[in-house]
Amino acid sequence: MAGAEPLVALEGVAKSFARRLLVQNRSFALSGIDITINRGEVVGILGESGSGKSTVANIITRLTGYDSGRYLFKGRDVATLTRKESFAFKSDVQIVFQDPYGSLNPRATVQSSVMESLLLHKRELGKAERIARAGQLLEEVGLNAAWGDRYPHEFSGGQRQRVAIARALAVEPELLVCDEPLSSLDVSIQAQILELFVRMIRERNLTIVFISHDVNVVRLLCDRVYVMNQGRIVEQGQARDVLSRPQNEYTARLLEAVY
Amino acid sequence: MAYVAQRIVFSILSLFVLLFITFLLSHVVAGDPAIVAAGPNAGAAKIALLREQMGLDKPLLTQFAIYCGQILQGDLGTSWFTRQPIASDVLRELPPSLELVFIAMLINLAVSLPLGLLTARYAGSRFDDLVRLGVMAGAGLPVFWIAIILQQIVAGRWQLLPTAGRLGFANREFSGATGFYLFDSLAAGNMNVFLDTLAHLVLPAFALSLLFTAVGVRITRTAMIGEFRKDYVTLARAKGASEPRIMFRHVFANGATPALTVFGMQFGWMLGATVLVEEIFGRPGIGRYAVKAVTQSDIHAVVAVVFVVGVVFLLANLLVDIALYVLSPRKQQRA
Amino acid sequence: APTGTLVIAENETPENLDPANATNSTVDELLLGAYDPLVQFSAGATEVTPRLAKSWEISPDGLTYTFKLRDDVLFHDGSKLTAEDVKFTLDRLKAAAANVLNDMGPYASAEVVDPTTVKLHLSAPFGPFLSALSRIYVVNKALVEPHMGDDHARQWLSVNEAGSGPYMITAYNPTESVTLKAFDKYWGGWDGNHVAEVVFRYITEPSTQLSLLKSGEVHIAPDITVEDKIALKTEPGFVVDVGAAATPLFFDFNTASKGPTGNKKFREMLSKTFDRQLHLDQVLMGFGALPDGPLPANWMGHEAGTEQAFDLEAAKKMVEENGWKGTTLTVRYLPAILEEKAAVEQLQSNLAEIGITLNAEGMTWPAQAATLQKVETTADINMIYSFPVFPDPHAILNATFNGALTGAKGGYNWAQYSNPDVDALLNEAASSSDSAKRAELYKKAQKLIGEDYVVITVSNPGSVVALSDKVEGYKYNVAHHQTFNYMDIGLKP
Amino acid sequence: MLRLLTLPKTNIERAAVILALIVILVAIIGPFVTPYDPMQISFRSKLLAPSSMHWFGTDGSGRDVLSRLLHGAQLTLSATFFVLIAGVVIGCTIGIFSAFVGGAADNALMRLADIWLGFPPLILALGFASALGASLQAAIWALVFSWWPNYARLSRMVTADILSQKFIASADALGVPLHRKVFRYVIPNAFDVLIVQVTLDISAVMLAISGLSFIGVGAQIPQPEWGAMIADGRSYVANGWWIVLAPGVAIFLTALAFNVIGDMLRRELDPTSRRR
Amino acid sequence: MTHPTLAPEEPLLKVEDATIALRVGGRTMVSGVSFAVNRREVFGVVGESGSGKTLLTRTLFGLQDDARLTAGRVTFEGRTLPLEGYGAAVRGLLGHAIGYVPQDPFSSLNPSMRIGKQITEAIYLAKGWPMGAERTREAAIALMAEVGIPEPALAFDQYPDQFSGGMRQRIVFAIALSQEPKLLVADEPTTALDAITQRRVIEMMLDRSRRHGLAVILISHNLELLRQSVGRIAVLYGGQLLNIVPAADVGTHAAHPYTEALFACIPTREKALADIRSIPGEPVGAGFGTSGCAFASRCAYAEPVCLTAPLPLNAGITSGFSACLLGRGAQ
Ligand SMILES: Nc1ncnc2c1ncn2[C@@H]1O[C@H](COP(=O)(O)OP(=O)(O)OP(=O)(O)O)[C@@H](O)[C@H]1O
Ligand SMILES: Nc1ncnc2c1ncn2[C@@H]1O[C@H](COP(=O)(O)OP(=O)(O)OP(=O)(O)O)[C@@H](O)[C@H]1O
């Protein structure tokens, strides 16, 4: 992919959370990180709890801002996007969260949750078409389209995660950010969703940022990996290399601790 | 200490909100305060004079500043009804009410804490169901109604307790330095008066406390039940600690803290609710004074009561919070 | 020597102790024993008798009254009462524009002749002047003067007592109780059976008053319900005293109103809508006299038949003829007084039947008084008792109907009624001392008032008081309605 | 409404639901089914003890207590519901706004609500009512005035809780516009918590209104508001205990019924007791 | 029932055919569970979320109020605990004989009690005050040092909120160990901790067990963790105990089909993507309420009999066992 423009480029992005009003006691979530994601890549971000992984995900999807540095999306600095372009950006980048119980509106049927994506970003579709598309998407992620009029609480965790993925895919994003999509699922379901990801990566031309603290999953799924610790990127490179011959001392310790 | 400072700052802020509310009541909602202050039968000239004296020709913000200044100097205005400085009226009426609330609070705590703890421990049991029904019933009883009924039956029909007043006839001469008869009588070593005061307090305090006790039990139960679900209870059981030990050594201290914060607030609310019982039991007090003032359209006196009750409320909360903070070992966490 | 303690229940708390407020019975009953007036109406008397004044002379033109004072009167602080104190008292009341002076007519000034002689000057002759003086309580100048300030010592006298009467106010807790103790150096001496101490306990609830009376904690309970009083009549240990009161209760129509009550015809209709007989029978349970016009029927100068009889049919016809259906009126009254409430409910109920809505606003006396300061804030109908300060037609008619004493002018003419012919008749009657002539003038005035449909005289209630049978010497005093002659009362052992 | 009938688990809850429905029904049709005119004075039949003619007796002015009770249900309940609805509308607008803007404005608003909430509502209402003049309307507004912070705080807490959930973040990632977020996401999800709280508050508000009427700053004669009826009857407790008893029991039972229902709703609807 | 001759060493804890039902409603949540833990053995229990691991252990050790043992036999150190009044009987063993470490280190310490106090309280409850306050304190401090708390003397007087999750979990261990129990039950003691801390805590526990001869029941949903840490693993699924398998046999055909399938789901160091195979369908939770094998609906080998036949009761509870109706995975 050399030469091609990266899809996402974070350059020295930093972010801190103010802890308390007045008191100058800032905890740094991120301190000046650089991340590049090329089209078609599956990039893993590894790190322990609190290392700043979710913050990166939120910055990439523009759910949160950053204090300094630059974020280039398809070469454009996102800070310069107009309102309209910002809205369009949202159909290019989608996110799947960890907690399948919180990531769907409990008061909307799963079908309408999926259709909402279409309603907002595929305005050209009529209602019947939207319903058809939603059914199609549900089938694609391994759910029965006839279940569309059910509410999230009628589904298991794994099924909800499938709905969340269908909802994200509905707008046909170029980049899918997955923030620990497996970690709150049962072991046997984790494997199912993992297989779903593998299939999607194969079938769709998706670029994926896969955030996880599970070294083994990242090893299996990702091309490239960033290892984070305390808001910094401590190591990066091809997944195979980094995870078998870690250069960084922290990475080594992490790998060693993993069962 | 930062926590204490923060609480004090918050209380001071609250005081200003309180001042703002009372200012609103007396200067905006009630209409022209000069007319109100002048009282009936005042001529136009007097009203005009008052208007100037009270600074009512100035902008509202200046008026508010003047108002705050006056009140912070302890000047609550003059009652056109009793013609006395309201501050001295209120100071006279406060002790009997506080005494009443104090006893009602004791009843409340004495019932709520153990009952809350026990129902939390035996949540879901028949006993718990029964208490919960009692709590919901208690929370539905009109204070003034139960006061009338109690007075008629316990004092009237059974003659078990005195009907009305603060002291029995034989002790009518009694007076003390603080106005808190319970305290004054003890200080004077007069057990007779002490018991008499107490007897006169039982019915009104009980009537007053019912509603609050119902809420108190519920809150204590909720707080305690949360504690019982925590793993440290499991760990204590696993250590082999006995149930009483778990309840009193472990759960109680942790669950009582949030409950006590609410009891602090209840103190103020109870003081407000004295309006419903004092008149029925013919007791002097801030509640009766307030009702009187309302019916006399003595708006300044009413507003003063609102203010004073608010201040007592703030103080009670501040004291409870600081006490909890000082007693609590987990200083970092609370700060 | 006086012994024992008399406890009296009272439903309304006193505003203050200021003699300037002596028109208010709750205040008056405390001052009655604590202060001395120049002359007094004793319980049962129809004429004034000497008190501080040993004797008096009236100048032939009726403009100067000269009083000879007793020289053995001591104030409670031990100092001697002199003519200076009398002058000071009246000067202060005048300067403070006190309500008690409303009934003093054209009183002008006081003059000290010598320590035991004081002259009072009037700007015009005024028949009931002596009677009116019975409410002027003489204060101790030496004590009060330092507190005059710019409020004429109102604040100080509100909580302090400076009198010379048989009893001293020793404890004043206005929401709870007031205690008076016998003054052992009282000039009148303490012969006979008297109590050493009087306690007023302020108990709002009639039912509580009843309980306390029954348990012996109070000796006199005036405010329990009529039904309870009737029940007590037959109960051993209690006495129910019925005094022939002269305190007519009025519905005052706002005659100056721009609303419906400004219309005489409308008022005519209204004045037919109240059944006095029913009120007397069922609310007062027969305690009282059926009113026939504003003056009690046995009073000098009473004119019969000036007011409309109850005739709801006729009223209904008038409403229909004039298209008054759907009118909404407001009445203000004192909810603490059960009779007032019952009367309002009765009127509401009757008016509802003929298609008129009557909203009621319960208020207290001073609050209601405050609304009378302007015609615009005056309700369509106000309820008011006339408590005549002395038993003379003037005390009722002048206070209630004189255009100079409208509510807007600070008086008790709450109908805001102003008829120059009536005013002239009342003034003429006041300045005369010829009884027959006065009676004639008052009759004329009543006719005119009746033709203007100013008020409905609701009732002439008796004063019904429940007492423990230990109480000896209680007597109803028409001139001091709703008070108690505790200085004459003794307790049976 | 139908759902309400399927929720009760115990006999007490069933009884409470039935009682509440009866009370609401009475509040709606009560004024039309009174056996006697509730305002009609009839001194000749005053203070009659309960009998087959007058089930709950008559009061000091000879009015049928049952008729007044039935008529008063409408007055009492409509006043209560008005306070609650106005309180909810005002409180929730402020609360939801506060949660959305966050930051200093949020902080200030919530501190204000905290402080406001602290003051004894009865006293605050008393002050307000006396400033406005005594009437049922004044009492109602006085209570709204002192009640809104409850809902401001609650709705702000619930909204903040909802806003912190991931489904809001996914809505943000999709670019869901604000109004849709408020009406499709926040309000439906906050509804259950609010309805539980409102149900539990019914008794408190009802008690407060009748308390204000009792001390004379609420309903005026001849309005048969239940608290005012108690105030009315208290002079007669010695020889007309039923006048005080009937409205007191009515308040008590209504409050109890709504408390039980509130408790039941909390069990059934409150997400904190349901979420895993 | 007649017993075969006991092995030379009798197991420390023996659970036979334990059935657990909820007190309210009486639903059976866990049925027919048998296993035995030998002295000094580290015994693992694995199962997906909701399979009943916590419910089983908490009920067995008298810590669950709302469930009870309705059938079965529990023997501890050769003493059989009566089924009637089981809770009270087993509570008598807690502390001095059986220790328990709850899952969440953040709530398992009393926040308003100094941690030293919490440890000495445990010592007092297990042994009284045989050695006096001062010695007890020293013992507690020594123990804290042993579980790896830096500056234990200082920590003694501190409150729980002054410690990180890992430290707190060590303190909880110290509390349990201070009573010198014979059996330690740890319910997912490390799931709330990050990977590095997790490994440290587990190793600390294993080390302690080795050195003091402490028997441990380690509950986890992490099969890989157990495989590397314990000797035998009991596999729970839907409230049934399907397999007791030596750790070495996990991932081979020597295990129950579920154990095999579960292992196939887990990405490990060694596996390639192709080695990962998911189990179709949704896991059933404890108390699923049908007869037959709980796993039958998802099992690749299932035959009709699996849906209906009662599971075999396990006799050989001190070694391996497979509940497979088709005889798979049985030695
Ligand atoms: N809204 C916030 N306010 C304050 N601090 C925050 C906020 N969000 C995150 N942080 C802090 O920023 C740091 C990084 O958080 P982040 O959620 O990005 O970590 P993470 O690697 O995703 O952790 P996890 O594995 O637990 O999800 C943490 O120390 C966290 O406490
Ligand atoms: N008191 C109870 N009442 C009803 N159901 C319960 C109760 N306790 C547990 N359960 C149910 O029993 C099943 C087993 O729960 P348990 O907590 O034992 O599972 P677990 O294997 O420990 O899972 P996890 O890995 O999530 O801790 C779950 O489905 C749970 O919902």
Ligand SMILES: [Mg+2]
């Ligand atoms: Mg994260």
Ligand SMILES: [Mg+2]
């Ligand atoms: Mg568990």
Ligand code: NI
């Ligand atoms: Ni056997």
